[in-house]
Amino acid sequence: MIPMHYIPNTKDIEKEILQAIGVEKFEDLIKNIPDKFLQKCRIKLPESLSELEATKKIGRMAGQNLDTDSMVSFLGGGSYDHFIPAAVDFLIGRSEFYTAYTPYQPEVAQGTLQSIYEYQSMICHLMDMDVANASMYDGATALAEAAIMAVNKTRRNKVLVSELINANSRKVLETYLQTKDIEIQYLPELAGVTDLRKLDALLDDQTAALLIQSPNFFGNIEDLNGIAEKLHANKSLLILSVNPVALALLKTPGELDADIAVAEGQTLGIHQSFGGPYLGIFTAKKDLIRSMPGRIVGETVDIDGKRGYVLVLQTREQHIRREKATSNICSNQGLMALAATIYLALVGKAGLKQVAKLSLSNAHYLAEKIAALPNFSMAFEKAPFFNEFVIETPVPAEIIVKAALEEQFFAGVDLGKFNEKWKNRLLIAVTEKRSQQEMDDFINFLSKF
Amino acid sequence: MNVPENLKYTNDHEWALVEEDVATVGITEYAAGELGDVVYVELPEVGATAAKGDSIGTIEAVKTVADIYSPLSGEIIEVNGALNDNSELINHDPFGEGWIVKIKLSDLSELSELLNHEDYKKLI
Numbered sequence: 001m002i003p004m005h006y007i008p009n010t011k012d013i014e015k016e017i018l019q020a021i022g023v024e025k026f027e028d029l030i031k032n033i034p035d036k037f038l039q040k041c042r043i044k045l046p047e048s049l050s051e052l053e054a055t056k057k058i059g060r061m062a063g064q065n066l067d068t069d070s071m072v073s074f075l076g077g078g079s080y081d082h083f084i085p086a087a088v089d090f091l092i093g094r095s096e097f098y099t100a101y102t103p104y105q106p107e108v109a110q111g112t113l114q115s116i117y118e119y120q121s122m123i124c125h126l127m128d129m130d131v132a133n134a135s136m137y138d139g140a141t142a143l144a145e146a147a148i149m150a151v152n153k154t155r156r157n158k159v160l161v162s163e164l165i166n167a168n169s170r171k172v173l174e175t176y177l178q179t180k181d182i183e184i185q186y187l188p189e190l191a192g193v194t195d196l197r198k199l200d201a202l203l204d205d206q207t208a209a210l211l212i213q214s215p216n217f218f219g220n221i222e223d224l225n226g227i228a229e230k231l232h233a234n235k236s237l238l239i240l241s242v243n244p245v246a247l248a249l250l251k252t253p254g255e256l257d258a259d260i261a262v263a264e265g266q267t268l269g270i271h272q273s274f275g276g277p278y279l280g281i282f283t284a285k286k287d288l289i290r291s292m293p294g295r296i297v298g299e300t301v302d303i304d305g306k307r308g309y310v311l312v313l314q315t316r317e318q319h320i321r322r323e324k325a326t327s328n329i330c331s332n333q334g335l336m337a338l339a340a341t342i343y344l345a346l347v348g349k350a351g352l353k354q355v356a357k358l359s360l361s362n363a364h365y366l367a368e369k370i371a372a373l374p375n376f377s378m379a380f381e382k383a384p385f386f387n388e389f390v391i392e393t394p395v396p397a398e399i400i401v402k403a404a405l406e407e408q409f410f411a412g413v414d415l416g417k418f419n420e421k422w423k424n425r426l427l428i429a430v431t432e433k434r435s436q437q438e439m440d441d442f443i444n445f446l447s448k449f
Numbered sequence: 450m451n452v453p454e455n456l457k458y459t460n461d462h463e464w465a466l467v468e469e470d471v472a473t474v475g476i477t478e479y480a481a482g483e484l485g486d487v488v489y490v491e492l493p494e495v496g497a498t499a500a501k502g503d504s505i506g507t508i509e510a511v512k513t514v515a516d517i518y519s520p521l522s523g524e525i526i527e528v529n530g531a532l533n534d535n536s537e538l539i540n541h542d543p544f545g546e547g548w549i550v551k552i553k554l555s556d557l558s559e560l561s562e563l564l565n566h567e568d569y570k571k572l573i
Contacts, residue, residue: 155497290489290509315514324516 066405068272072438074366076388076429077217077413078139078166078264079272082245082355083433088269088342092335102134102295102332106311112334113309116297119341126247126344126352127261128254129283133294134332136280139264140169143211143241144176145282145293145327146260150209150237151182152326153291158183158206162194164216165241167418173211187212192220192380192390196227203234209259213241214250219388219427220380221250228257244268244281246386248349248356253283260284269343270336279336290316293327358432359387362439366430367391369443376446379425388429390415394449397426407445450573451478453544457560458569459520464544467560472521475548476508476539479573484510487539492528493550499525501559505550508539517549521559527551 009017014026023029030038049057073081092098096111103109103116116134123132136142147159161173163186177184185202187210188195194212210231214222228238237259242250245267253261265279266272284292290313298312318325347355367389371378375394393400397414404411416423430439456464462480465472481487489509499505499519506517528550532538539547554560564572 290491315509315512320512321514324514 066410068410071405071408071410072434072442073410074412074428074430074434074442075272075410076219077427078168078266079278080243080245080267080387080429080431081272081433082267082269082359082431084269084271084343085346087346088339091342092339097335097338100334102330102334103311106297107308110309113297113311115338115341116295116332116334117299117309118345119337120297122341122344123281123283126244126252127242127263127281127283128247128252129258129261130286131289131292131296132281132283133292133296135265135334135337136282136294136329137333138276138278138280139241139262139266140166140172140280141176141329142262142264142280142282143169143239144173145280145329146239146262147173147177147182147209147211148180148327149260149284149288149291149293150239151180153288154208154235154237156206156208156236157181158185158204159208160185160187160199160202160210162187162210162212162216162222163189164194164218164220164222165211165213166217169213169241182208192216192218192383193222196223199227199230203230203236205234207234207236209237209239211239211241215243215246215386215388217427218380218383218390219385219429220383221386224251224256228259232257243386245352245356245359248353249360250386259288265336265340268340269346270339277333277336279333279340281340289313291326292316293329295330295332355432356386359430362432362434363387363389363428363430365436366428366434366439366443369439370428370446373443373447375449387431388427390425390427393424393426396423398423400426400446400449404445407441409442409445411442450570451544452566452570452573454566456544456566457520457563458566458572459518459563460572461518461520462573463518463520465520465563467554470554470557471526472523472552472554473548474517474520474550474552475543476517477569477573478543480515481540481543481547484508484513484515486511487536490532490536490539490549492530492532493525495525495528497525498555499523499552501556501562509536519552520563521552521554522556523552523554525550526553 068081100112103112106113120132136145151157161184187198212222216222231238239260240253240258242253242261242263244263244265261283263281265281270279282294296312297309300308300310302308314320316326318328318330370376370391377392379390379392397416401411401414412426412428415425415427456466458464462477463474464477465474487508487510491507493505501519501522503519504516505519508515508517529548
């Protein structure tokens with residue numbers, strides 16, 4: 001083996017290690033694996049490169065990626081191209097924050113705890129809910145944890161799930177629930193929204209909760225007035241998944257009397273990236289706090305009466321309750337929660353409203369213009385939407401998405417990827433970042449189809 | 450350590466006061482002492498049924514959470530609502546005001562499986 005800068009062991013060290021273990025060569029350590037399996041593992045790698053050569057090669061490969069800095073993006077479906085003030089990245093990049101993980105020796109990390117406490121306070125305010133945890137991996141895992149929490153709390157084993165929950169979140173939910181004895185029953189779609197008329201017939205004494213998302217996967221706003229009342233009369237919980245930016249304009253989970261409200265927090269100052277890191281926002285009513293997964297920071301006073309922060313309700317967590325813990329989540333998405341906190345502090349109430357209003361008016365401008373094109377139409381004429389909508393395309397959406405790349409557009413999400421019968425549907429998201437010129441250029445591009 | 454003679458006990462440190470087919474259930478003074486200050490009690494719902502050994506709720510102390518195991522099978526007919534506001538009753542008066550639930554027993558033969566005060570004293 002050629003010594004490399006990024007492999008710390010030298011030949012001599014390797015020899016010393018093998019000697020200490022009492023074997024001659026590395027292969028002796030794996031000789032209990034039958035040779036026929038080892039043969040399959042042997043990969044023919046090219047000659048090794050120097051660090052300079054490797055950097056050049058990988059840099060060139062990475063350069064082939066397209067991103068939202070060089071493209072005009074109408075991509076959504078759970079992740080949105082909002083503007084991120086430079087201060088967010090600068091501040092979370094400070095070494096005091098950047099290297100810190102979720103606090104395991106919490107009380108010595110007062111700064112970290114305070115930032116999480118501020119995060120929880122802002123999130124409660126935004127969602128209009130009583131309590132928030134210190135965050136979870138992403139919106140999808142927060143949703144799955146919410147379903148499990150409802151099942152544990154109600155001691156029932158069925159959840160009703162809207163078909164218009166984000167398609168990727170649904171997959172995560174199904175993965176989480178498959179090892180538990182929890183049945184999923186889907187509520188179907190009707191004209192772009194969840195067919196809630198079916199709710200009464202599906203509710204029974206085993207229904208732990210209804211899981212619904214608004215704006216839904218198609219971007220449409222669900223009419224949830226009176227839904228919580230129906231669920232509560234059946235002792236079932238309402239679990240609502242929302243877009244935090246939309247809350248600046250729409251009814252909050254609190255106003256809709258949701259018991260648990262979750263969200264993907266990427267829209268709050270976090271970059272779009274494949275696979276994350278994203279941010280799982282998790283909130284609930286106060287009387288559910290002891291059933292809530294994850295970490296929670298509280299404020300208290302020390303022996304001299306000075307303000308201090310602590311991790312509270314740890315008795316629910318794994319390091320104390322072991323296999324009986326409320327959840328196997330003993331962590332939080334610390335850095336991303338901090339990014340959201342800084343973003344919210346920077347833009348403030350008025351700023352968030354402005355982001356939401358601009359996104360909404362841009363989206364409605366674009367939707368009207370596209371619907372006016374001879375070969376395009378809105379997939380759902382009547383459903384109200386926030387900043388995302390579905391159009392019917394004259395050719396498969398896949399073709400439009402590919403052609404758009406040549407013109408420096410990310411045209412949107414091809415819904416055919418999720419369902420064959422949606423192959424002529426394109427999901428388009430618009431944020432405050434889109435200028436009138438960019439939208440008019442995009443309409444001009446679409447008009448060629 | 451106080452271990453009243455008129456009560457039955459379990460290995461999990463619950464006690465039961467059996468009057469006809471109704472058992473009043475709580476945790477022992479020894480258990481309350483081991484847990485420390487109780488800060489919250491999660492009670493079952495009235496009307497729920499429990500088999501002997503089922504977890505029917507939890508007791509949260511400052512440093513830990515313990516399950517409450519039903520010492521006998523039956524239906525929960527009453528819960529001690531006073532614990533919602535005064536969970537420390539479990540520390541102050543574990544055999545009296547700190548009772549947790551009343552169970553209407555479905556199988557009186559299970560009574561013979563419980564410990565008497567002398568056996569329980571040996572256990573602790």
